[in-house]
Amino acid sequence: MAIKTGRADKAAVVLIDYDKCTACGLCVKVCKGAPLYMEGNKVFIDQSNFFGCVGCGHCAAVCPVECIRVEGRELSSADMIRLPDSVSRSNYNQLYSLMLSRRSIREFKEREVEQEIIDKIIEAVSTAPMGLPPSDVEILILQGKEKVSEFSRDMINYFKKIKWMFSPPILTIMRPFVSKEVYESFKTFLIPAMDIFIKEKEAGRDWLLYDAPLALYFHVSPYADPVDPFISATYAMLAAESLGLGSCMIGTVGYGVRYSKELKKKYGIPLKNQQGIMIIMGYPDVKYRRGIKRSLAKVSYY
Numbered sequence: 001m002a003i004k005t006g007r008a009d010k011a012a013v014v015l016i017d018y019d020k021c022t023a024c025g026l027c028v029k030v031c032k033g034a035p036l037y038m039e040g041n042k043v044f045i046d047q048s049n050f051f052g053c054v055g056c057g058h059c060a061a062v063c064p065v066e067c068i069r070v071e072g073r074e075l076s077s078a079d080m081i082r083l084p085d086s087v088s089r090s091n092y093n094q095l096y097s098l099m100l101s102r103r104s105i106r107e108f109k110e111r112e113v114e115q116e117i118i119d120k121i122i123e124a125v126s127t128a129p130m131g132l133p134p135s136d137v138e139i140l141i142l143q144g145k146e147k148v149s150e151f152s153r154d155m156i157n158y159f160k161k162i163k164w165m166f167s168p169p170i171l172t173i174m175r176p177f178v179s180k181e182v183y184e185s186f187k188t189f190l191i192p193a194m195d196i197f198i199k200e201k202e203a204g205r206d207w208l209l210y211d212a213p214l215a216l217y218f219h220v221s222p223y224a225d226p227v228d229p230f231i232s233a234t235y236a237m238l239a240a241e242s243l244g245l246g247s248c249m250i251g252t253v254g255y256g257v258r259y260s261k262e263l264k265k266k267y268g269i270p271l272k273n274q275q276g277i278m279i280i281m282g283y284p285d286v287k288y289r290r291g292i293k294r295s296l297a298k299v300s301y302y
């Protein structure tokens, strides 16, 4: 049975040009959907096997003689493109240098981010893996300081409206029904953070989106793996860094959008979509001169 996602409910069609096929078997080897199988010296397609074709495109991408086409689930033969040569691919040192040099940037120059830079970021994001193809990731783009500021104002007004729910008496009532960790996170972070956003906004400062000239909110349909927007956002962050932009993920926005129907409606986010993540971006107004060697909570081998 075909896997239902936000954008697909049928299996994709696999077309093989048998005149070109050398029966090398590579397509069968990588097919995990898994309609492709080999019998004798020929590749066959059985869409009733497992999930049928999920439209990952791996068979067409691996084929050394380009004899496979996949059509459907948002994929077509036009999407099979030439790979960059090995010299133009970044190596570990280049990638690590980019990662090490990145800092979360919250101070931006008074300069808009050009459309072609935004387009490049989107292009890079669309290479990200997803739980199930085709990607259900949606991006809301707030282009320009005014739009970002409007969103920030709306979000902070929403925080103002719901703040009573997190007052000390309500929090005490809530305590037996939530975990220690949730209670402590609310008490030590989320509630004081909302207070800071509100107070700073009243003083004319934006501590939620830091007056950024660009913000991208990544979100997904209820069908998608909940981490898909976070993976896409990470790709966007690295792409932005490589293009000379600074960026910062803003997790708080996701919580606000998740519970506010009004915000979802105003900004065209489907009501059922899952909690996502925002990234603010812009040309950095601060230059970090040293890297920061960080540690992880734990790395263990079994």
Ligand SMILES: Cc1cc2nc3c(=O)[nH]c(=O)nc-3n(C[C@H](O)[C@H](O)[C@H](O)COP(=O)(O)O)c2cc1C
Pocket (backbone or CB within 6 Å): 102, 103, 104, 105, 106, 248, 249, 250, 251, 252, 253, 277
């Ligand atoms: C999932 C996620 C959510 C974040 N949310 C916020 C946020 O709401 N506001 C903020 O100022 N920074 C936010 N950050 C940025 C972190 O605070 C930042 O990554 C951390 O301080 C480490 O700094 P670095 O990114 O320069 O290494 C977030 C980062 C991540 C990965």
